[in-house]
Amino acid sequence: MLLTNLFLLLVFTQPQINKPIYITDKPIIIENVIKNSTYEEIDPFIDDLYYQDKKIRIIGKNNLLRIAQESYLSRKAVIEALIRVLNDKRLLTYQKEFRYQTWYDAANLLGELHAVEALDLLINHLDYTVDKKDIFLNYYPVIEVVAKISQGSIVKLTKAVFEHKNWVIRINAVRALGIINSQEARKVLLKALSTEQNPEVQKQIQIELNRWSRGELFALGTNLSNKSIVMS
Numbered sequence: 001m002l003l004t005n006l007f008l009l010l011v012f013t014q015p016q017i018n019k020p021i022y023i024t025d026k027p028i029i030i031e032n033v034i035k036n037s038t039y040e041e042i043d044p045f046i047d048d049l050y051y052q053d054k055k056i057r058i059i060g061k062n063n064l065l066r067i068a069q070e071s072y073l074s075r076k077a078v079i080e081a082l083i084r085v086l087n088d089k090r091l092l093t094y095q096k097e098f099r100y101q102t103w104y105d106a107a108n109l110l111g112e113l114h115a116v117e118a119l120d121l122l123i124n125h126l127d128y129t130v131d132k133k134d135i136f137l138n139y140y141p142v143i144e145v146v147a148k149i150s151q152g153s154i155v156k157l158t159k160a161v162f163e164h165k166n167w168v169i170r171i172n173a174v175r176a177l178g179i180i181n182s183q184e185a186r187k188v189l190l191k192a193l194s195t196e197q198n199p200e201v202q203k204q205i206q207i208e209l210n211r212w213s214r215g216e217l218f219a220l221g222t223n224l225s226n227k228s229i230v231m232s
Helices: 002-013 036-049 054-068 072-086 096-112 116-124 141-149 153-163 167-180 183-195 199-231
Strands: none
Touching: 036 054, 036 072, 036 096, 054 072, 054 096, 072 096, 072 116, 096 116, 096 141, 116 141, 116 153, 116 167, 141 153, 141 167, 153 167, 153 183, 167 183, 167 199, 183 199
């Protein structure tokens, strides 16, 4: 009897993971400009992101992108709604194994919108992944998102590389700089190579620098080959 009661308690207290769970207090007016009607239009599509069904989430993402393209204020409202999703404690704690796609989708949308205003939050979640057992095999969505935003990201990634206490965030900041692959990014990693104490982060820095070197040698070899063909 006791086991039966415990089973029923677990069943009825578990969150309904097949339904949207987006609940937040939304201001009626933000900066005296964005009115409640804007949020009423956005919220159903934010709810779509919380479904397990990928097709529904795609509908939500497409509609949020559509609304964001309507005006500066609409874009601002969509970004603020997506930031609230990233801050949803349910996605960051006990429900993470069920809702990670919701978090991934919201982060990726911020990348599509080049949301510079979300950079600090995104970089602070460079370690977000479904399973933290193996940093080198796991997918960390924020790496590509931050690299996609690019504007202003190098400065903030530099700060993360040199100052963040979480070595997983440091190593993923290195990866993001590797994707950006600019002269400024290279300078940051060259400097970090001489100051970083964690061997895993050092290893990743060297991997990124070596990848660039191989790429440049390949490009040089291709150019020389093309020139020889033309001359012949």
